[in-house]
Amino acid sequence: MPQVGRTAFADSSCLIASLPRESTSFAVKRSCLSVLMALSVLGGCAGRLENVLQPLATAGPGTSTVDMLVATTRQPADKPGELYSGERGTAISLNDIVVSIPPDRNRKIGEVQWPSHVPADPEKEFAVLKVGEVASERSIFKWFNKNRNAKRQVVIFVHGFNNTYADAVFRFAQITHDSGTDASPILFTWPSRANVFDYLYDKESTNFSRRALEDLILQAAKSPDVGEVTILAHSMGSWLTAEALRGVAMRNKTIPPKVRNVILASPDIDIDVFRRQMIEMGPQRPHFTIFSSTRDKALQVSQWLSGGVTRVGGFDSTPYAADLYKLGVTVIDTSAVKADDALGHNTFADNRDMVQLLGRRLAGQSLDTGKASLADQVGMAAVRTADLAGSAAKIAVIAPMSIISNDAKQVLKQQFSSGPQPIVDGKISY
Numbered sequence: 448m449p450q451v452g453r454t455a456f457a458d459s460s461c462l463i464a465s466l467p468r469e470s471t472s473f474a475v476k477r478s479c480l481s482v483l484m485a486l487s488v489l490g491g492c493a494g495r496l497e498n499v500l501q502p503l504a505t506a507g508p509g510t511s512t513v514d515m516l517v518a519t520t521r522q523p524a525d526k527p528g529e530l531y532s533g534e535r536g537t538a539i540s541l542n543d544i545v546v547s548i549p550p551d552r553n554r555k556i557g558e559v560q561w562p563s564h565v566p567a568d569p570e571k572e573f574a575v576l577k578v579g580e581v582a583s584e585r586s587i588f589k590w591f592n593k594n595r596n597a598k599r600q601v602v603i604f605v606h607g608f609n610n611t612y613a614d615a616v617f618r619f620a621q622i623t624h625d626s627g628t629d630a631s632p633i634l635f636t637w638p639s640r641a642n643v644f645d646y647l648y649d650k651e652s653t654n655f656s657r658r659a660l661e662d663l664i665l666q667a668a669k670s671p672d673v674g675e676v677t678i679l680a681h682s683m684g685s686w687l688t689a690e691a692l693r694g695v696a697m698r699n700k701t702i703p704p705k706v707r708n709v710i711l712a713s714p715d716i717d718i719d720v721f722r723r724q725m726i727e728m729g730p731q732r733p734h735f736t737i738f739s740s741t742r743d744k745a746l747q748v749s750q751w752l753s754g755g756v757t758r759v760g761g762f763d764s765t766p767y768a769a770d771l772y773k774l775g776v777t778v779i780d781t782s783a784v785k786a787d788d789a790l791g792h793n794t795f796a797d798n799r800d801m802v803q804l805l806g807r808r809l810a811g812q813s814l815d816t817g818k819a820s821l822a823d824q825v826g827m828a829a830v831r832t833a834d835l836a837g838s839a840a841k842i843a844v845i846a847p848m849s850i851i852s853n854d855a856k857q858v859l860k861q862q863f864s865s866g867p868q869p870i871v872d873g874k875i876s877y
Contacts, residue, residue, distance in 0.1 A: 498528030499562045499613050500544075500575045507569035509550035512576065513620040514594055515632040516587070517542045518663055520656040521612060522638070528565065530578065531612040533640035535652060539659050541581035543590055546620035547574040556625050557787060557797040559617045573617050591631055591672055599674030600630035601667050602809055605660065607682025608649050608715065611641040622679075625799075626806030630677065633667070635660055637687060646752060653687035660691035661698065668703035677708040677809055678733075681793075682745070685714030685760070689724040696728045704731070710808055712738045713760040713794075715749050721759045725776075735776040736808055738801075739764060742782050744790040779804075 506512060519540050521531035531540070547569045554560050560572045567574035581587060591601075604622065606615040615636040623632045637656040639649045667676050680688035688709065696702050714721075714737060725732065739760045740746075746761035764771060764778040771778055787797045794801050 495561055496563070496565060497611070497613070498526055498565055499567065499573075500530050500578060500616065501528035501565055502575050502578055503547070503566050503569060506547040506574070506576055507549075509552075510569050511548045511550075511624055512545055513548065513623045513632060514543070514545045514577075514590070515616070515619060515623070515634050516581065516590055517544050517616065517634045517636060518659070519612065519636045520638060520652075520659045521636065524612075529612070531636075533611065533638055533642075533645075535638045535655055539662070541587075543577065543579040543581055543586070544575060544616055545577035546616065547576050548620060548624050549573070556799045557621070557802055559621045561617070573620065575616075588672065591670075594631045595672070596629040596631070598630075599672060601633055601673050601676050602628060602630040603633045603635055603663065603667065603676065603678045605635050605637075605678065605680040605684035605688050606639075607680075607684045607713075608639060608646060609641050609643055610636070610639045612636055614641065622802065622805070625802045626809055627803070628806055628809040630809060633663070635663055637684075646749075649683060650686075653683060653690070656687060657690050657694055660687060661694045664691060664695055664706060665699065665703070668705040673705060676703075676706045677710065678706065679710045679712070679805075679809065680714070681712045682760075683715045685711040686716045689714075689716060689721065692733075693724050693727050696731075701729055701731045702733060706733045708736065708808065709733050710736045710738070710805070711760070712805075713740065713743055713746060714758070715746060716759045717753060718757045718759050718762065732775055737764075737776060737778045738781055738794070739778055740780065740782045740784075740786075740794065742786070 519531055519542075520536055520538075521540070522534040522536040523540065524530055524532040530542070548554070549560055549569065549571050553571050562568075562572045562574065579586075581590070602623075604615075604619045606618065610618070615634060619632060619634045635656075637660075638652040639645075664676065664678070667673050678688055678692075688711070692702055692706075692709070695706075716724075737759060739762065741761060741763055743761045746758040750756065750758050750761065764780065781794050781801065784794055784798055784801060786794045
């Protein structure tokens with residue numbers, strides 16, 4: 448793998464064209480304003496500690512640990528235990544961080560037990576055991592050899608809007624532990640100011656970080672020590688991930704085959720832009736799994752801020768399941784799942800059953816079970832319900848159409864082509 452430590456920055460034309468672009472009604476605007484006001488109140492009275500990344504000497508009995516590699520484009524912080532701020536740095540910084548997680552008897556699956564004081568109580572709170580600087584390629588190889596599984600799988604996590612460095616570290620540790628994945632965990636954290644009123648700053652910070660994430664993906668895929676790469680992205684981090692994969696495809700002429708699965712949880716992406724991103728990734732795309740919900744209030748606010756254009760993670764995909772699957776996209780509609788957060792935006796990580804389902808996907812298992820219903824019309828969907836282990840909750844799984852007519856196949860072949868399109872009635876498909 449190339450330089451490490453602090454590295455200087457140096458088929459689907461019509462796929463989602465027909466997806467909804469409803470104008471934002473007055474009622475939705477009023478709802479969004481109410482959510483923003485609630486967020487401002489919550490943000491204003493949040494009293495969480497910021498210097499929680501000061502390492503402890505030892506972990507407590509019965510605790511678990513997650514050893515992750517962290518790459519960031521953030522600026523180093525002056526405060527001890529904070530490590531990196533929300534401002535933009537001039538280099539990619541790499542660290543090896545070990546997080547201690549309390550015994551399961553002392554915590555609820557899906558929750559991050561934030562430290563109430565420093566040093567943290569490892570019996571009841573998340574704590575850091577080690578913060579090491581990754582100063583050479585040899586350090587990366589040593590870390591990977593220590594943490595790799597039999598399949599040599601890597602999971603890269605890209606967090607969303609309104610996250611501090613510590614937020615991202617603890618959330619990824621929680622996901623890694625609660626999902627049961629044994630893939631080597633790599634966190635990519637970009638400069639978020641962790642303020643609900645800095646949405647536009649955060650969005651520009653994802654653009655600022657695209658090249659860095661591209662480099663990380665290419666480095667992982669090129670390493671002979673890595674057998675498979677899965678990318679998990681949440682919210683605004685999904686936009687960054689899609690842009691980085693598009694950039695990888697343009698730089699590399701294709702997306703490396705080792706990048707097999709991409710999971711977008713509550714993706715905050717303009718639905719028209721997502722269509723273009725998918726086209727420009729080229730035909731050799733990884734399989735995409737999207738966790739969406741029509742009850743995601745955070746995405747409703749984003750839609751309002753973005754001129755009323757539907758977000759990928761917040762629309763009803765049922766009528767478009769066939770088109771999406773043809774692109775290699777499986778949509779998991781979580782609208783019926785009880786959310787543990789007020790906005791319904793973090794269900795993929797903080798709902799016990801959802802995080803276990805996520806673990807299956809991180810392990811490379813398909814979430815489509817049984818045979819799909821047959822359909823001949825493009826746009827018809829086969830929707831079935833999957834029982835979650837040990838739960839009465841249901842999740843609608845948008846299943847692929849396994850058989851369509853030859854005429855429909857020809858239409859799809861033309862519509863989903865990323866190559867030059869013919870002029871038809873004075874128009875060229877875009």
